[in-house]
Amino acid sequence: MIPFNKPAVIGDEVDYVNELINNREKFSGDGLFTKKCSALIEDLYDVKKVLLTTSCTHALEMAAILLDIKEGDEVIMPSYTFVSTANAFVLRGAKIVFVDIRSDTMNIDETKIEQAITNKTKVIVPVHYAGVSCEMDTIMEIAEKYSLFVVEDAAQGVNSFYKEQALGTIGHLGCYSFHETKNYNCGEGGALLINEARFIERAEIIREKGTNRSKFFRGHVDKYGWVDIGSSYLPSEFNAAFLYGQLRNVTLINDDRLSSWNLYYESLKPLADNKVLELPTVSEFCGHNAHMFYIKVKNLEERSNLIEHLKTKEIGAVFHYIPLHSSEAGKKYGTFIGTDLATTVESERLLRLPLYYDITKEEVLNIVKEIKAYYSVENRGDQIERNYSSRR
Known part of the structure; x- marks a missing residue:
């Protein structure tokens, strides 16, 4: 696991x-x-x-x-x-x-x-x-x-x-x-x-x-x-x-996490290049701490299916927040100003992958392997790319 x-x-x-x-x-x-x-x-x-x-x-x-x-x-x-x-x-x-x-x-x-x-x-x-x-x-x-x-x-x-x-x-x-x-x-x-x-x-x-x-x-x-x-x-x-x-070990922990984050990024980049999924964006003015590694998939349904696939392989991948403005308390205590162009749709696409201090290279590569298996070109790749392109 x-x-x-x-x-x-x-x-x-x-x-x-x-x-x-x-x-x-x-x-x-x-x-x-x-x-x-x-x-x-x-x-x-x-x-x-x-x-x-x-x-x-x-x-x-x-x-x-x-x-x-x-x-x-x-x-x-x-x-x-x-x-x-x-x-x-x-x-x-x-x-x-x-x-x-x-x-x-x-x-x-x-x-x-x-x-x-x-x-x-x-x-x-x-x-x-x-x-x-x-x-x-x-x-x-x-x-x-x-x-x-x-x-x-x-x-x-x-x-x-x-x-x-x-x-x-x-x-x-x-x-x-x-x-x-x-x-x-x-x-x-x-x-x-x-x-x-x-x-x-x-x-x-x-x-x-x-x-x-x-x-x-x-x-x-x-x-x-x-x-x-x-x-x-x-x-x-x-x-x-x-x-x-x-x-006292900030640098040690940070370097370890960044190494895993970079391994995820480079290993999943071929899928991103083929527009199968999206990888995190880090602005040039930001020095980030590799707090999490996430991918964005086509939609909520695909995310649920991928989570289930990874679960069968004993990999704990999870989604994140439900936007507060759509919650019961959010409607009571707040209001959304402007148009919700990105908040809901992007939150439904985001999937977080395991990332922690001392996760091994082999574990990261195994997770990548299972993601690629889910998106196998032989079975799904062409249709995925057509769907993704039409969404964009």
Whole structure:
């Protein structure tokens, strides 16, 4: 069986967790390993302040609180994203304004943002799908023009770059995920990246349940109390110790994943050249992290059939999001502005293939072999190409 995902384990994680246990100094959040992880991310990606959180979901929720999202505010984002992107702002009373995506990168279509802006718009949330960056220059220019905030949902974008700037560090705030399905993980975890100093002090308060506890431990106040709204967003030191072992091996993990991603791409390129399927698009200004490898097939029916074929060969291939604007809650809490030209049709064509740290060359080539078998020229190739060409 080749699963869709295996959480990365390098080996160093055990040493740091054992160190934590043996020291027996602090197991709850914001201890030595939390500080080490935060400092390492700040140094790697040139971030003003990084606060580890229990998840990317919680990082997004903190961002919504920090930006004082209130009832009636509008937040623009793509419909093709995970529910947490929207939920974080809906919880504060915002209306979600969905816009279409680009068919090449599956990211928000930056040319559709401006038409969705009203006098109630407060935030733009670009989602860097598959670790491939959105057109951040354009998005930041629009935000500046209309005095809007930008919160980067970079859950899939850790160690990806836009014009050599790390994803999550370009907007006012950025959000990372360290869920077990991500390149660098601690089972469940995340981080809020704060790119403007004015947000730092309040972010610490929000993460500490609304107290000024961080200032107390730094000796800035003689006692701490409840000063703002907040919640318990701190991960435990066990999560942080495990994550530190991963972050110390960023290059090792990244190189391994990129090698597998490139092998998929080159091996499947003949099918793409014959217009049997499409491969991912990575813009020239993006340094991506090989978070996922996907293909696009003709339509929903073909995707279902291919998933079933791979399943019979014990290969775990899966589809991804159902567009939020078509969901029950999406209709209740949001609206789609413009025409859905790409979001639905492209989401129904996309199929994710197994990709994780230490997947072997033989496993990747076996997956490719089974995809090619499904699209065997003798049995199906001519008809597939005719169908694909007519669709285009």
